[in-house]
Amino acid sequence: MSTPTVAIIGAGMSGLAAAVELERAGVTDYVIFDKAPEVGGVWRANTYPGAACDVPSYLYSFSFAQRRDWTRPCSPQDEIQRYMAGVADRFGLTPKLRLSTEITKATWDEQRLRWVLDIAGGETFEADILVPACGQLSVPVTPNLPGRETFTGTQFHSAEWNHEHNLRGERVSVIGTGASAVQFIPPVAEQAAHVDVFQRTPAWMLPRRNNAYAGWARAAIRGVPGLQRLRRMSMLATMETFIFALRGAKPVKRAFQAWSSAYLRMKVRDPELRAKLTPDYAFGCKRILFSSAYYEALQRPNVDLLTDAVTEITPTGVRTADGAEHPADTIIWGTGFAAHAFVAPMEVAGRGGRLLADAWDGGARAHLGMTVPGFPNMVLMYGPNTNLGVGSILVMIEAQARYLAQYARRLDGRALDVRADVAGASDEAMQAELRESVWTQCETWYKDDDGRVVNNWPGYMRAYLRATKSLEPAEYETLTPAPAEPEVVTA
Ligand code: NAP
Numbered sequence: 001m002s003t004p005t006v007a008i009i010g011a012g013m014s015g016l017a018a019a020v021e022l023e024r025a026g027v028t029d030y031v032i033f034d035k036a037p038e039v040g041g042v043w044r045a046n047t048y049p050g051a052a053c054d055v056p057s058y059l060y061s062f063s064f065a066q067r068r069d070w071t072r073p074c075s076p077q078d079e080i081q082r083y084m085a086g087v088a089d090r091f092g093l094t095p096k097l098r099l100s101t102e103i104t105k106a107t108w109d110e111q112r113l114r115w116v117l118d119i120a121g122g123e124t125f126e127a128d129i130l131v132p133a134c135g136q137l138s139v140p141v142t143p144n145l146p147g148r149e150t151f152t153g154t155q156f157h158s159a160e161w162n163h164e165h166n167l168r169g170e171r172v173s174v175i176g177t178g179a180s181a182v183q184f185i186p187p188v189a190e191q192a193a194h195v196d197v198f199q200r201t202p203a204w205m206l207p208r209r210n211n212a213y214a215g216w217a218r219a220a221i222r223g224v225p226g227l228q229r230l231r232r233m234s235m236l237a238t239m240e241t242f243i244f245a246l247r248g249a250k251p252v253k254r255a256f257q258a259w260s261s262a263y264l265r266m267k268v269r270d271p272e273l274r275a276k277l278t279p280d281y282a283f284g285c286k287r288i289l290f291s292s293a294y295y296e297a298l299q300r301p302n303v304d305l306l307t308d309a310v311t312e313i314t315p316t317g318v319r320t321a322d323g324a325e326h327p328a329d330t331i332i333w334g335t336g337f338a339a340h341a342f343v344a345p346m347e348v349a350g351r352g353g354r355l356l357a358d359a360w361d362g363g364a365r366a367h368l369g370m371t372v373p374g375f376p377n378m379v380l381m382y383g384p385n386t387n388l389g390v391g392s393i394l395v396m397i398e399a400q401a402r403y404l405a406q407y408a409r410r411l412d413g414r415a416l417d418v419r420a421d422v423a424g425a426s427d428e429a430m431q432a433e434l435r436e437s438v439w440t441q442c443e444t445w446y447k448d449d450d451g452r453v454v455n456n457w458p459g460y461m462r463a464y465l466r467a468t469k470s471l472e473p474a475e476y477e478t479l480t481p482a483p484a485e486p487e488v489v490t491a
Contacts, residue, residue, distance in 0.1 A: 001412050004128035004377075006030035007117055009103050009346060012041015013394060014381035015133035016084060017062060017401040019093045025405035031125070032093065033117075035102035039088050040081040041135050048161045048180060049187035051077035054208055054290040058228060059235040059392045062087065068221045068228050072212045074290075105347040106130050108376065111482045113415040115377065128415075129408055132343045133381035136455060139338040139345070143175075147313040155331040158184060165330065167191045173198065173318045173328035175310055181334030182289050186297040188332070195303045196326050198310050198318065201286065201443070202277045204260045208290035236461070242390040243460050246284040246438050257283040267295040276307050281442035284389055339445045340364060340454055342383055350375035351417070363452040367423040367475070368468050370400055376417035376479055379404045385430060386464070387446070387455040389439065395461045399468045406471040416476040433458040 006022060008015045011034035022030050038044050053060045057075040061067060065087045071079065088094050102120040109116055115130040140157040142148070148155075156162040158180040172192040174181055177199040189195050213221075221228055245252040260283065268274040277295070279286075298305050308320035317327040338344065341357075342364050348356035351374045359374060366372045369386035370379050381404070386396050407416065434453040439446045446455040457464055 001409075003027050003029060004408055004411050005126070006129045006131060006408060007103070007106075007115060007125060007127035008032045008131040008133055008381075009106075009343075010034055010041060010133035010135060010138075010381070011036070011039040011088075011097060011099065012043070012133065012135050012138075013084065014135070014397045014400070015041070015131075016087055016091075016093060017394070017397045018131050018133055018381055018404055019096060020062070020064060020087070020091045021398075021401035021405040022408060023091060023093070025409050027405065027408045030096055031098055031127075032096055033098050033101050033103050033119075033125075035100065035120075037100045038081075038085070039097065039099075040084050042137055042159075043077055043080045043084060045138065045159050046161075046180065047077060047163065048158045048184040050183040050293075051180075052183065052210070053080060054179070055239070055392050056231075056235055057083075058232050059239070060394060062394060063232075063398060065090065066228060066232070069218065070213070072210050074208060074210045103346055105349070106132075106378075107349045107353075108351060108378075110351060113377070113413075113479060113481050128377060128411060129404075130348070130378045131381060131404060132346065132348070132378070132383075134343050134346065136339050136342065136382055136387055137337040139341065140333075141336055141338050142333045143335055145310060145313050147315075147319075150315045151313050151328075151331060152315045153329045153331065155333065157333045157335070159337070167330060169193045170329040171327055172196070173326060173331045174334055175318070175331065176200075176334030176336065177203065178334060178336055179287055179289055180336075182291045182294040184332070184334070185303075186291075186293040189297045189300050189303050193302060196318070196328065197298065197303060197305050198320070199276070199305055199307050200309065201281075202279050203286055203289045204257070204279050204283050205263065205277075205289045205291060205294065206256075206260055207263055207292045209292050236392070236395070239388075239391040240460050240462065242284075242288075243388075246389050247459070248436075248438070253283055260288075264295070268299065270299070273298065273305060276305055282438050284438045285442035286444045288390060336445055340448050342380065348375065348378070350378070363448050363450060364454045365423070365427045367418045367426050368403070368464075369396075369457070370403060370468075371416075371418040371423070371476075373418050373420040373423050376415040377411070379407055384454050385434075386457050388461065389446070389456055391461050396457065396464055399465050403468045403471060410471065410473070413481065415479040417479060418476055422475040430458055 008018050011032050052074050056073040057070040103117050104120050105118040107116045115127045117125040140159040154165050168191045170192050171194045173196045175198045245256050308322045311321050312319040317325050319325045364384040366383045369383040381400050439453050446453050448454045
């Protein structure tokens, strides 16, 4: 059996998981490309103050690389990135990394059944399998507000934090109040003289206590057999219960929503501020946020929460719809990511030269979030409809990595192209579920401009594990290489 060459694009969580499972399956001829100089993906890029996971690390870590010495439940960014570099070393991936190397285009060669990758700078690389592992939240977005370029102060996006710039004593404007902003606003408010927080939509919030583990707790995790596994399993069960609530289990959903409302009432006594922070949409529609510091930060004397729409950036500040100008030395954009492109800015051309961007014109879609008709031997990691409203994305990513390993072992010099009817039927069934989901009930990054939920998986994590457990050969068309041209013999 010939083993394929695999090109993994991205050295974040999903790229590393893909490589580990390939190694385990004996597919050792692979390269992990990343345009960044280090592994880590979003955990390398997002270095804003307060950056941390909000799913406990014993679940937000690979099942095959469990650690018993996390310092606190929700680890800070640098600890997660060190963990990822450790995984790369421990599983022998480091020699397979090609960092600071950007793949600009991947083109399917139909004759030779190979992907030809263009590397920025002019080089090319060929592989049998293309694994885009580019993340859903890797391209930062700054809204195109009028006057943005005229601002004479400092401005940066939360995912491109300017650590050279000192915020101490400054007037800072923060635009956006999503998962990133609620993490960086508390530490920024401790440094800045004044912070204006511009909120477009309030979020449902739950507390996230994150004290460092006591010595006895760390000792128990290290010493008591099975305890680590037990807490991982119980957190997984808690997350599935959240999903149960989001899927419409009314009493459970009401209980979570009541918890969130009670938390707001307890933390914010001022009725005017509380009204501004009260969501008017279904619980769970937007990403639920977890913070035990955000409401406190908003009530500091140096912080104002503003809810008039931002209409313009002026040379010296931010103008809102009421006409007021709010002076700022620095603007921090906590405005999220281009979450619907999946492989951008890389261009992918499949059978007949068709671009993936064109195939996804009506919204990104992939069979099981991984394979797309007309793009043989391309297996997406963390592709369309594999994100979770709540849960650990690593559970999904590991399932994809195991599927990829099966895929790679099955090829033996051939190529697999998912059948269009199979992909169409699975997409339709999933979209039917998603049309009934909570995510259609408000504006959220989970939906594209046409209102199609393109990011999220509709069900439980365990349902995805079942769906992806074994690759069904009948779902794929098998392609064989074109016969070699007969040699012309001249007398
Ligand atoms: P986000 O959730 O997309 O939030 C963007 C924020 O910017 C929203 O409050 C949005 O308001 C606001 N916004 C966008 N355009 C605006 C405009 N023109 N004017 C005013 N406000 C505007 O982005 P994010 O906070 O970076 O988080 C993205 C995702 O990353 C999260 O949902 C989560 O999945 C992940 N994340 C996870 C963690 C973690 O702890 N694990 C931490 C950070 C991020 P609207 O709500 O009105 O659109």
